[in-house]
Every structure is written in C-alpha cells, then in structure tokens.
Amino acid sequence: MRIKTLAIVACLVALHVSAANKYQTFEWEKNSFVPFDAATTVTLECPDPAAAGWLSAHYAEWYGKAAPKVVAGAVGLKPEKGDEAYAASVGETGVKIAANTLAGTRWASYTLRQLAIAKRGTVKAEGRLLPKLKITDRPHLAFRAVHLCWFPEVRPQQMERAIRLAALLKFNYAIIEPWGMYESKKHPWWHWPNPTMTQAEVRRLVAIGKDIGITLIPQINCYGHASSSRGCTIKHSVLDIHPEYEPLFEPGGWCWCISNPETQRVLRELIAEMHENFGNPPFFHIGCDEAFGAQTCPECVKTPHAELALKHFTGLAEFIRSRGARAMMWHDMLLDKSDPRWKGFIKFGGKHATEILDGLPKDVVICDWQYWNATKDKDGKPWPTITYFKEKGFPVAGCPWMNGGVMTSMANHIAAIGGFGFIETTWHHLRGSDWEKMYKWGAYAAWGSPVSHDVSFQRSLRLVGNDMKVTDYLDTGYLNHQVPPAWWAR
Ligand SMILES: [Zn+2]
Structure with a gap:
C-alpha cells in the first residue's frame, strides 16, 4: 500500500495522519523494505566536508560490521533552506541524503535510525531493513x-x-x-x-x-x-x-x-x-x-x-x-x-x-x-x-x-x-x-x-x-x- 500524507517524520516515526508544518513532506511504502547493511551505499550530498566522516563514524558505532558505506556525491534531492533541513530517499538503489550542514545530516540519520529494524530470520542481527520512502524535512523553530x-x-x-x-x-x-x-x-x-x-x-x-x-x-x-x-x-x-x-x-x-x-x-x-x-x-x-x-x-x-x-x-x-x-x-x-x-x-x-x-x-x-x-x-x-x-x-x-x-x-x-x-x-x-x-x-x-x-x-x-x-x-x-x-x- 502506498501512503502519502502531508506529515513527516520529525522525531518519532509511524503513520502520520494530520497536517504538519509547511516544510515537511513524507511518503513511504508501508511493508516495502529494502536491506540497510554493509552492502548498502548511502550517498550524501552536503557542503560541509565533515558531514560524510561524521555519518560514517556513527554508522560504525550504531551498526558495527553491518554498517552501510557512505560516499559523498550528488543525489538529486533538494532540501529546504536552513541549517537543519534535509531530504532523504530510501529505495532499491540505496539511501540518498541531501543536507545543507552537518546538523541536517544528523537529523536525517536519526530519522532513518528510528525507522530501521533488524533483518528477520537470524538469532543475532545481521543488518537492518528500512522502508522505502521519500522525505523533505525541516523544523519550524530554530x-x-x-x-x-x-x-x-x-x-x-x-x-x-x-x-x-x-x-x-x-x-x-x-x-x-x-x-x-x-x-x-x-x-x-x-x-x-x-x-x-x-x-x-x-x-x-x-x-x-x-x-x-x-x-x-x-x-x-x-x-x-x-x-x-x-x-x-x-x-x-x-x-x-x-x-x-x-x-x-x-x-x-x-x-x-x-x-x-x-x-x-x-x-x-x-x-x-x-x-x-x-x-x-x-x-x-x-x-x-x-x-x-x-x-x-x-x-x-x-x-x-x-x-x-x-x-x-x-x-x-x-x-x-x-x-x-x-x-x-x-x-x-x-x-x-x-x-x-x-x-x-x-x-x-x-x-x-x-x-x-x-x-x-x-x-x-x-x-x-x-x-x-x-x-x-x-x-x-x-x-x-x-x-x-x-x-x-x-x-x-x-x-x-x-x-x-x-x-x-x-x-x-x-x-x-x-x-x-x-x-x-x-x-x-x-x-x-x-x-x-x-x-x-x-x-x-x-x-x-x-x-x-x-x-x-x-x-x-x-x-x-x-x-x-x-x-x-x-x-x-x-x-x-x-x-x-x-x-x-x-
Ligand atoms: Zn536583602
């Protein structure tokens, strides 16, 4: 089922059913997951040169050996204006994040982290799953x-x-x-x-x-x-x-x-x-x-x-x-x-x-x-x-x-x-x-x-x-x- 709402994942993710601030769009495919693991490439577009390193280090901290790989590059997504804005997509070709600063990169990574669940079928986690989605997001208060x-x-x-x-x-x-x-x-x-x-x-x-x-x-x-x-x-x-x-x-x-x-x-x-x-x-x-x-x-x-x-x-x-x-x-x-x-x-x-x-x-x-x-x-x-x-x-x-x-x-x-x-x-x-x-x-x-x-x-x-x-x-x-x-x- 494809769900499109006016709302977005600001902090805690589930099904959002009412209007959000004007800076947010969110669409996701419920029950349609893709792997998020060591074979995944996360492409990050951010002018701050520290952002890719920060993301890579934190994926290693959160996911250990199953951490996805981070590369810097153009992703074709446009975040809103502002230090904290970000846009992200998850699909068959990997994860894409666009942010104006390290702060926006952080918030994008937190949103996806809240959504990621362990892959099924093993005793111990061997990588995670993310729902397919598209997000643009930024706060209304600084x-x-x-x-x-x-x-x-x-x-x-x-x-x-x-x-x-x-x-x-x-x-x-x-x-x-x-x-x-x-x-x-x-x-x-x-x-x-x-x-x-x-x-x-x-x-x-x-x-x-x-x-x-x-x-x-x-x-x-x-x-x-x-x-x-x-x-x-x-x-x-x-x-x-x-x-x-x-x-x-x-x-x-x-x-x-x-x-x-x-x-x-x-x-x-x-x-x-x-x-x-x-x-x-x-x-x-x-x-x-x-x-x-x-x-x-x-x-x-x-x-x-x-x-x-x-x-x-x-x-x-x-x-x-x-x-x-x-x-x-x-x-x-x-x-x-x-x-x-x-x-x-x-x-x-x-x-x-x-x-x-x-x-x-x-x-x-x-x-x-x-x-x-x-x-x-x-x-x-x-x-x-x-x-x-x-x-x-x-x-x-x-x-x-x-x-x-x-x-x-x-x-x-x-x-x-x-x-x-x-x-x-x-x-x-x-x-x-x-x-x-x-x-x-x-x-x-x-x-x-x-x-x-x-x-x-x-x-x-x-x-x-x-x-x-x-x-x-x-x-x-x-x-x-x-x-x-x-x-x-x-
Ligand atoms: Zn006094």
Missing part, C-alpha cells in the same frame, strides 16, 4: 530545548540518557539546572556534599552533546529558588550546612539578598566558572522564577524594588554578554499579577513588573512558562503573554510542562509571531509516562509535526541506552524499578 533538573535523587546516568534522547528527538539545546549538584571549585559551599555534576562529568556531557547535535546551557537561579531545593522540602543546599553564608540570602533563604554587593560578585564568579566549564555556550539561564519573599531584609527594603531588581538583572546580563553569551530568564516576575490581561496565565510580578521589564536589556531571552490549560485571552487572542513580550521587543521562548494539549498550540504561536523558541520543562517528572509525554509531545510541537500515537519513544530510549552501553537494570526503561523495592519487604 531553538528547541529541554530543561533538565539535576536533583540529588537523579542518577547521572539518567541525565545522560535525557540529553541523548533529547538529541535523538531533534531538540538542539538542553538547559541544565544543577539543584545544588554542581561541583564549584570556586565556591564549594554552594553545592551539596559529594555532588555528581562534577566538572569532569560536565565536560564529558558537553562533548557528547557537541557530537550528537545538542548544546548544553548552564543555569543558576540568581534570585528566587536560591535554596537549590524544592520549596516543599525546606532544604537549603547552602544554609543547612554552611550557615555562615547567611548574609548572601534574604531571611528564610529562598531568595538571594540582592542589595549585598557580595551576592553579585559571587554569582558572577559562579556564572563564569560554569559557563567556561560548559564550553562557553551562547546562552546562560539566570532562573529568577518564583521570587517569593524577595526584598525583606533591612538593607533591601531601603531601595525601590524595580531599581534594586533591575540593577541586579542588568548587572548579570551585562556580565554574561561580556562573555559572548546572552542571558535567559523565567518570565513570571515580569508580569503584573493584578493585570486582567493575564487572567488564567502564570504571573507573579507586583506593580513594578512593567518597570522592571521595560528596563531589562533587550537581548535577554524571556522564558514564558505556562503550564495550565489557558491558551487564549478573554478576547480569543492566543498566548497573550508570549505576544506581549515579543511586542515589547524581547526574544521570547514558550515553555510548557506536562500539558500536551497546549504544546502544539504554543509552539505554532511562537513560529507564527517569529518568537525565539520552545523550551520543554520537565522538573521532577523525568520518569515514567510523564517523561514520555513531555519528550514526545514536546518534540513534535517544537519541530512542527503532528503528534503520532506510536510506540517509538521506547525504541528511541532503548537506542540511547545501547549507545551508552548500559548494563545496570536501573538505567533501562523509563522507571528505575518496575515494582517498588519496599513492596517485597512488607
């Missing part, structure tokens, strides 16, 4: 990130799996929030004892990311969330163990004390250390969400809130700019919570929110996190807060969480208004079906493909584990345990 939380409870292996899986699903950035787990040599008091996010581990992950096409962005919560812990735990990564650093924080410790000049100095030193450790990426996230209880100490209350906050944020943004990068920050304190325009949307700012927003440098990327069901304002206009930041002149990223129903709508709105990008947040839900939901629906939305209800998440997750050569039971599947260990102790 910045597509996941936001990952390195909690003390999260295994480092899980962080690597999350980064690798994000790349396989064609996210091209991962923002890493350390939650007290970053090993600062400059300020070791800042992290919990025995942190697993060591500088060596960061360098290793950054290098992996560079190879597989995902840039890691560091984050430090530079205002609220200064405890590096969830509020519901009342833990504090600094004050519980090093109370001598109390002057750096507001009473209670949830926010940094931003009238203290030592706070700005310490944060700059932490930013510099982490930014360099991450290989000086083009962005640095300064957090700043949920800054509840800010400005309560005797010194902070002497200065008007907008003035104090702006001095702090502007100082950090300028410092980050001096390092050749741009600051990103959460949006919630930049919207006046009493403004009826934002009814139904997340906003925690006070009456000085607009003054703070208007004073921010215009290169700060505003990360507008909206997790609930609202998608339109009372007049029916979509995503009013995102539009507002865009109209104020800021690059704005839409940041959903677990609500799959709003991801596509949010991403499409960002694309329609020329917004900056899409950040899929995951928080403490990077496990189980929530992980699948966030990554799968988030990937479709970010790339601009229709959601497909297939089972490819598990195949993609397994490929990632295979790449890592995992051997520990805990590093398989999307849950550490299939039955809670305590169950057997009853």
Whole structure:
C-alpha cells in the first residue's frame, strides 16, 4: 500500500495522519523494505566536508560490521533552506541524503535510525531493513530545548540518557539546572556534599552533546529558588550546612539578598566558572522564577524594588554578554499579577513588573512558562503573554510542562509571531509516562509535526541506552524499578 500524507517524520516515526508544518513532506511504502547493511551505499550530498566522516563514524558505532558505506556525491534531492533541513530517499538503489550542514545530516540519520529494524530470520542481527520512502524535512523553530533538573535523587546516568534522547528527538539545546549538584571549585559551599555534576562529568556531557547535535546551557537561579531545593522540602543546599553564608540570602533563604554587593560578585564568579566549564555556550539561564519573599531584609527594603531588581538583572546580563553569551530568564516576575490581561496565565510580578521589564536589556531571552490549560485571552487572542513580550521587543521562548494539549498550540504561536523558541520543562517528572509525554509531545510541537500515537519513544530510549552501553537494570526503561523495592519487604 502506498501512503502519502502531508506529515513527516520529525522525531518519532509511524503513520502520520494530520497536517504538519509547511516544510515537511513524507511518503513511504508501508511493508516495502529494502536491506540497510554493509552492502548498502548511502550517498550524501552536503557542503560541509565533515558531514560524510561524521555519518560514517556513527554508522560504525550504531551498526558495527553491518554498517552501510557512505560516499559523498550528488543525489538529486533538494532540501529546504536552513541549517537543519534535509531530504532523504530510501529505495532499491540505496539511501540518498541531501543536507545543507552537518546538523541536517544528523537529523536525517536519526530519522532513518528510528525507522530501521533488524533483518528477520537470524538469532543475532545481521543488518537492518528500512522502508522505502521519500522525505523533505525541516523544523519550524530554530531553538528547541529541554530543561533538565539535576536533583540529588537523579542518577547521572539518567541525565545522560535525557540529553541523548533529547538529541535523538531533534531538540538542539538542553538547559541544565544543577539543584545544588554542581561541583564549584570556586565556591564549594554552594553545592551539596559529594555532588555528581562534577566538572569532569560536565565536560564529558558537553562533548557528547557537541557530537550528537545538542548544546548544553548552564543555569543558576540568581534570585528566587536560591535554596537549590524544592520549596516543599525546606532544604537549603547552602544554609543547612554552611550557615555562615547567611548574609548572601534574604531571611528564610529562598531568595538571594540582592542589595549585598557580595551576592553579585559571587554569582558572577559562579556564572563564569560554569559557563567556561560548559564550553562557553551562547546562552546562560539566570532562573529568577518564583521570587517569593524577595526584598525583606533591612538593607533591601531601603531601595525601590524595580531599581534594586533591575540593577541586579542588568548587572548579570551585562556580565554574561561580556562573555559572548546572552542571558535567559523565567518570565513570571515580569508580569503584573493584578493585570486582567493575564487572567488564567502564570504571573507573579507586583506593580513594578512593567518597570522592571521595560528596563531589562533587550537581548535577554524571556522564558514564558505556562503550564495550565489557558491558551487564549478573554478576547480569543492566543498566548497573550508570549505576544506581549515579543511586542515589547524581547526574544521570547514558550515553555510548557506536562500539558500536551497546549504544546502544539504554543509552539505554532511562537513560529507564527517569529518568537525565539520552545523550551520543554520537565522538573521532577523525568520518569515514567510523564517523561514520555513531555519528550514526545514536546518534540513534535517544537519541530512542527503532528503528534503520532506510536510506540517509538521506547525504541528511541532503548537506542540511547545501547549507545551508552548500559548494563545496570536501573538505567533501562523509563522507571528505575518496575515494582517498588519496599513492596517485597512488607
Ligand atoms: Zn536583602
């Protein structure tokens, strides 16, 4: 049966049944496979001289002795414009890929890898099969990130799996929030004892990311969330163990004390250390969400809130700019919570929110996190807060969480208004079906493909584990345990 749909394989492949973004075409012959093995020639047309070598090396890694041969040459396919675009075909005469850059070559190879299944009839795989197909593909958003939380409870292996899986699903950035787990040599008091996010581990992950096409962005919560812990735990990564650093924080410790000049100095030193450790990426996230209880100490209350906050944020943004990068920050304190325009949307700012927003440098990327069901304002206009930041002149990223129903709508709105990008947040839900939901629906939305209800998440997750050569039971599947260990102790 020959199937032609308007949709395309952006990330996870199966039968696509609804319209995709205008840059995608996909046709394939269902149940019509050709061998994909050592006898296959993959012809690659790409102006980047590194692309053929990258493809060949990764085929060797993925397929061993059954790796197809890669040759450079004209293929007669025309990718769309853009760094990440690619076109590919699979037929009796082999596999053809055309891409404008190494990035497009990578995405093409990932799409085909997700589709390849082992040849039948043997005990061990002796080559693979690919369906006959033709694809042109490119994303509708250039910045597509996941936001990952390195909690003390999260295994480092899980962080690597999350980064690798994000790349396989064609996210091209991962923002890493350390939650007290970053090993600062400059300020070791800042992290919990025995942190697993060591500088060596960061360098290793950054290098992996560079190879597989995902840039890691560091984050430090530079205002609220200064405890590096969830509020519901009342833990504090600094004050519980090093109370001598109390002057750096507001009473209670949830926010940094931003009238203290030592706070700005310490944060700059932490930013510099982490930014360099991450290989000086083009962005640095300064957090700043949920800054509840800010400005309560005797010194902070002497200065008007907008003035104090702006001095702090502007100082950090300028410092980050001096390092050749741009600051990103959460949006919630930049919207006046009493403004009826934002009814139904997340906003925690006070009456000085607009003054703070208007004073921010215009290169700060505003990360507008909206997790609930609202998608339109009372007049029916979509995503009013995102539009507002865009109209104020800021690059704005839409940041959903677990609500799959709003991801596509949010991403499409960002694309329609020329917004900056899409950040899929995951928080403490990077496990189980929530992980699948966030990554799968988030990937479709970010790339601009229709959601497909297939089972490819598990195949993609397994490929990632295979790449890592995992051997520990805990590093398989999307849950550490299939039955809670305590169950057997009853
Ligand atoms: Zn203070």
